[in-house]
Amino acid sequence: MYSGMTRDALDWQKKIKKFVDNELIPWEVHAELNNGEIPNEIEQKHIGIARSFGLPGMGVSKEEGGLGLSMLEQMIIWEQLGRVTNALGWCFPEVQDWMIKNCNDYQKEKYLKPLLKVEKRECYAITEKGAGSDVEGSIESTAEKKNNEYVINGEKWYVTGANKADFFFVQAKIKGGSNEGTDALFFVDKNLPGVELLESPPFSHTYAFHHSIYKFNNVTIPLKNLIGKEGEGMSYTHSWFRHERLGIAARCCGAAERLIDEVTSFAKDRKAFGDVIANFQAVQFMLADSVNELLSARLMLYEACKAHDSNVDVKILHAKCSMVKLFASEMANRVADRAVQIFGGRGYMRENVAERYYRELRVDRIWEGTSEIHRLIIANSLYKRGLQSLIE
Ligand SMILES: Cc1cc2nc3c(=O)[nH]c(=O)nc-3n(C[C@H](O)[C@H](O)[C@H](O)COP(=O)(O)OP(=O)(O)OC[C@H]3O[C@@H](n4cnc5c(N)ncnc54)[C@H](O)[C@@H]3O)c2cc1C
Structure with missing residues (x-):
């Protein structure tokens, strides 16, 4: 187990995993075949569960009506929500800490509180x-x-x-x-x-x-x-970027975990040439590489969360968020590509989880900053603040 993991984080992991497995995953194929939509009563059920868990305010302090979770705990939750396709994990809006810090009382009342209650999006x-x-x-x-x-x-x-x-x-x-x-x-x-x-x-x-x-x-x-003030807009947007980049990395780790789980089960069952394909070295190598890359991304993610929770210099944090967003999104794309390959023809069917992730994960290398832009941010930080600031 990761050394920085807390009891609370593990509890959240278990709780959200159950929600994803029992409530969200069963609706993926329906959503895929219906333009992403699920029946309204099911959507409302998902929203109700997310609300009852307090997920819209997971990063908001308890005094402001949230759960006051650390960034590590928040990303453990997003990692589990990344295990479902078709954006079914986005069943709630999210109030982020920077909003609470910078919004005036009127804005909190009119916009943020309704988000916490999922009355607005x-x-x-x-x-x-x-x-x-x-x-x-x-x-x-x-x-x-x-x-x-x-x-x-x-x-x-x-x-x-x-x-x-x-x-x-x-x-x-x-x-x-x-x-x-x-x-x-x-x-x-x-x-x-x-x-x-x-x-x-x-x-x-x-x-x-x-x-x-x-x-x-x-x-x-x-x-x-x-x-806030005129002239400060981009600094708030940068706060949003950092949060979203960690969230993307977390969801990519969740996606990779789901893919490796599903494709490993398939490989142990599927037979070709008189043997299960899991026994073929070519398949084993693809799985082994996927496991290794997932663990690397996950450790980077948890370390970036720890950096956030210990208030490291915001410029260093910015680069660390780029590092993990870049690595985790590219990792998950490679894992999805291998999963499609191992599933064979089944991996090209829309009812297959790997086919959906293969399409869905591609945008994680584009939105919230393309991979190229993240490489520029990392290199720029390396030149300005030195290697140790990025790897310690
Ligand atoms: C599905 C989807 C949802 C999105 N949701 C939102 C949203 O909710 N809100 C929002 O505001 N935006 C959103 N975006 C926008 C997203 O953040 C941008 O698409 C992204 O930042 C890239 O910008 P661009 O598409 O204009 O590409 P461009 O900036 O035109 O880049 C094109 C290519 O040039 C490369 N490039 C550009 N500059 C450099 C450079 N200096 N060095 C090397 N390569 C470079 C890029 O890496 C890329 O490969 C979304 C995008 C998508 C596709």
């Missing part, structure tokens, strides 16, 4: 047509102060979950005033005049959460919808 509108990897430098959406309000204009791409959300976190550049050109983050309600859905294109995976393109046409919001 959120989505993040950061990326634009011309601002993906270079999100900081190239954002063109603007927020202009007029008559004691902000007027938001711009187009946002790939807004995950907007179809199920009630409001957006919108990243924009301040237009006019002394903070002209600086970044700011806002709450924008989806039902406001001027919020326009342009397109919901289909993607490789089969999720009920769309990745839509939205346009904000002179959308007027109150000044109190600005999170």
